[in-house]
Amino acid sequence: MIKPNQEADRLAEEERQKQQELEDQRLKEEQARQAELEAERQRALDSARAAQENMSVEGTINVLKSRTGRSYVVVGSFFDKDQAMDFANERKGDGLTSYIIEPYGKTRFYRVAVESFDSYQEGVQQAEGYKDEYGSDVWVLKY
Known part of the structure; x- marks a missing residue:
């Protein structure tokens, strides 16, 4: 139970x-x-x-028409704006930034720079790294 x-x-x-x-x-x-x-x-x-x-990563092209007070690592100098633009466009296609510095003062050349810095000394230090890729004519311009 x-x-x-x-x-x-x-x-x-x-x-x-x-x-x-x-x-x-x-x-x-x-x-x-x-x-x-x-x-x-x-x-x-x-x-x-x-x-x-x-x-695809797209680079940029910055055209500088007046002084900025910055320093630029210049890798090419061209008498013709079209040549400078062609060179910058190649870099742009690779996803890289370029600066085209228009002629100023007595110079008639368009400069193509690959990097910009606040100080000239910084630019000089970094310019060495670009010589393998762009040759020994890489230089720094204070603009």
């Missing part, structure tokens, strides 16, 4: 087991949702990374 207390305990245990099963099921569903969200986030990151890799 089953006593009333035993029956109540058995029913309570069955109810606890059902509740535990429901909680376990909810936990599994939540974990599955989290895994799907993480997978979706990873797919979005991979897609963005792939899009960025496929994008």
Whole structure:
């Protein structure tokens, strides 16, 4: 014979087991949702990374018509503006920035610079690094 207390305990245990099963099921569903969200986030990151890799990096050309007070590492000097622009466009296609310094004073040459600095000394220090790529005629211009 089953006593009333035993029956109540058995029913309570069955109810606890059902509740535990429901909680376990909810936990599994939540974990599955989290895994799907993480997978979706990873797919979005991979897609963005792939899009960025496929994008071509575009350089810039800055034409300077008046003095700036900065120092520029000059790698080319051209009598013709078109030649200076062609050289700068080659660099632009490689994703690099160029500065075209228009003729001023008595000079008639367009200079193409690859980098600018606040101080002349900084420019001189960095100019050495460009000599391997552009030759020994690399120099610094305070403009």
